[in-house]
Amino acid sequence: MKSKLLLVLISGMMLFALTPATAQTCSAPNDNQNTSYSGNRWYAYFYRNEDFTSYHGRATYGSGTYGNFDEDFQGSNVNYDPDWDLISNTFNCSLPTETFSVRLRQTRNFTAGTYDFTVGADDGVRLYVDGNLIIDEWQTQVYATFTMPYYMSAGNHTLVIEYYESNGENRLRYNCAPAACVATGTTTATGTNNVWRAYFYDGKNFETFRGSSTAGVAASPLINTNFGGDLVTISGITCPILSETFSVRYRLNKTFAAGTYLFTIGGDDGHRLSLDGGATWLISNWHDQGFGTSAVVRTFAVNTTVNMVLEYYENHQGNQVFFDVATTLPVSLVKFEGRLTNNESTLNWQVTPESTEDYFEVERSTDGRQYNKIGTVSSTQAVAAVNGNRQYNFRDPNPVAGNGFYRLKIIDKSGPAKYSSIININTQSTSKAKIYPTIIDQNKLLFIQSDRSATDAEVSIRNISGQPVLIKKLGTMTRGQIATLPLQDAALSKGTYMVLVLAGGAVMHRQLITVP
Known part of the structure; x- marks a missing residue:
């Protein structure tokens, strides 16, 4: 009889252990959630929602010199109790x-040098070093790892990991x-003879x-690359990197x-x-965006040597950088640019x-080499621009899929035909919104532009801890x-903030801004 009772008791315990997790209500401990573990472990602050609301309790993770860990929270869809395998928890x-x-928060002393920081997650994860966001993979995803080499000066540094789990x-x-x-x-040597460093x-x-290479050839300083996709x-440099961030x-x-020359990037x-x-920057489009080009005219009265610097960054998804300078530019052309508007390529000059x-x-x-005529614009179609120039536009209602290259053949009444520089429009851009400027100036104005209705x-602005500091309803926005x-x-003190643009609760775009 005793053995039967024992079997029933054990079976009941197993059934309880296998019962799916359900929401529980219990008081939250009075922890200071901004405290970092000082040393080779982490204080991990748990929340009952995906957005760091409804605080639940603290656990302690990490081992070894740098506090490394690999945690599955005792499995999916279970009731997690860190008493089983951790110490110093307040659940x-x-x-x-x-x-x-x-x-998770950690403050520890580093010897000066470059370190490989790796985080793996299912689902979203972010890693900050001293308030700088160095890994940003904040999306629902199957387990994946992300590595960022980062130089650490000698002394104490504060690290923050943010993680959310959706389901599964x-x-x-x-x-x-x-x-x-x-x-x-x-990293300061410059190229010569049209070949960039x-x-x-x-x-x-x-x-x-991570290393250096060259771009351009002696015949032309043209740059037009997607870095392999x-x-x-990206190989050919000392330390190969992924074509992402x-x-x-x-x-x-x-x-x-x-x-007179037309510079296009x-x-x-x-x-x-x-x-x-x-x-100083002749052209500056320093924000997340789908591919587009901008051009500026610069006149040199005498032979002039310039120290050109072209900077580029890639966040996520598509990547491409372009540079051209037109040596055959007619003096009369002062502007030529193009954008994708309502699924049509719109050219303005x-x-x-x-x-x-x-x-x-x-x-x-379609390849930047072989061109075909798609339309003619007469001088009689000019309209007066506010700056006194004559302005033209042209719409291509059937742009090519992917990258399309455009140029103007200019037929002058008093001279031979000449060509403009080349601009590039990508019809497969995935950008949904623009947020600018990324460095807030003395005007303290932020602009948000949606590329769709x-x-x-x-708009939600959050500090590096993920706490909202400003939420603004915009209502309905047209394309x-x-x-x-x-x-x-x-209440924006000096530092870095994350700006989120949402529509119907879904994130359309996110962008880091800096308050200097």
């Missing part, structure tokens, strides 16, 4: 391992070790130097004969061009009032509409 009850989030499997891993590959050498970095803001290895700085000294994502070594153009032939190419639009967000009254 008052177990936590269901579905739709929860964790923020869950896992969070962290590993830190001295970098397996370290690139050395100069290209310096590659892991991270979107030139965080960790999305999520591929990286940056490149191109340098070239070039002498221009007296004359493009990128997906951020890109900017300087003619004075990076002191301007000429000076004294120009003597007869008409323009618009040419298109959206209802119930909202291309720009909303202005004054920040004068927002």
Whole structure:
């Protein structure tokens, strides 16, 4: 009889253990959730929702020199009780391992050097070092690992890991070790004879130097590359990197004969061009975006040598950078640009009032080499621009899928035909919104532009801890509409913030901004 009772008791315990996790209500401990573990472990603060709300309790993770760990929270869809395998927890009850989030904090001393920081997650994960977001993979996903080499100066540094679990499997891993590959050498030498020196970095803001290569050829400084495609290895440098969340700085000294030139750059994502070594920017589009091009005219009265710097960063998805300078540019053409609007390629250009153009032939190419005429614009179609120039536009209702290249053949009444520079429009851009500027100036204004109509639009600004500091309802936004967000009254101290643009509760776009 006793054996039967024991069997019934054991069976009941097993049934309880296998019962799916259900929501529990218990009091939350009074923990200071901003406290970091000082040393080789982590304080892990658990929340009952995916957005760091409804605090549940704290656990302690990590072992070894750097506090590495690999945690599956005792399985999917179970009641997690860290008493089973951890120490120093403040849980008052177990936590269901579905739709929860964790923020981990550590402060430790590093010897100066470059370290490989690796995080793995199912689902979203972010890693901050001293407030700088160095890994940002905040999306629902099957388990994947992400590594970022990062230079640490000697002394104490604060690390923060953020993680959320949506449903299904869950896992969070962290590993830190001295970098397996370290690139050395100069990063300031400039190219010559139309061949750029290209310096590659892991991270979107030139965080960790990974090696150098060249771009352009003696006949032309043209740059037009997608680095081999999305999520591929960029080789040919000391430490190969993934074509995701990286940056490149191109340098070239070039002498221009007296004359007028059209400088054109493009990128997906951020890109900017300087003619004075990076002191000022002739063109600056330093934000996440689908591919597009911008052009500026510069006139040199005498032969002039300039120190060109082209900077580029890639965030996620498509990547491409473009540079061209037109040496055959007619003096009359002062602007030529193109954008994708309502699934059509829209071209705009301007000429000076004294120009003597007869008409323009618009040419298109799928490879940037072989061009075909797709339309003609007569000089009689010009309209007056506010700056006194004459303005033209042309719509291509059937652009090519992917990258399309455009140029103008300019037929002048008083001279031979000449060509404009080339612009590139990508019809497969995935950008849904633009947020700018990324460095907040003294005007304290933030602009949000949607590339599609959206209802119930909202902007949320969060600090590095993920806490909202400003939420603004925008209501209904039409395609291309720009909303202005004054920040004068927002509690934004110096630092880095995440801006989220949402529509109907779904994230359309996210962008880091800096308050200097």
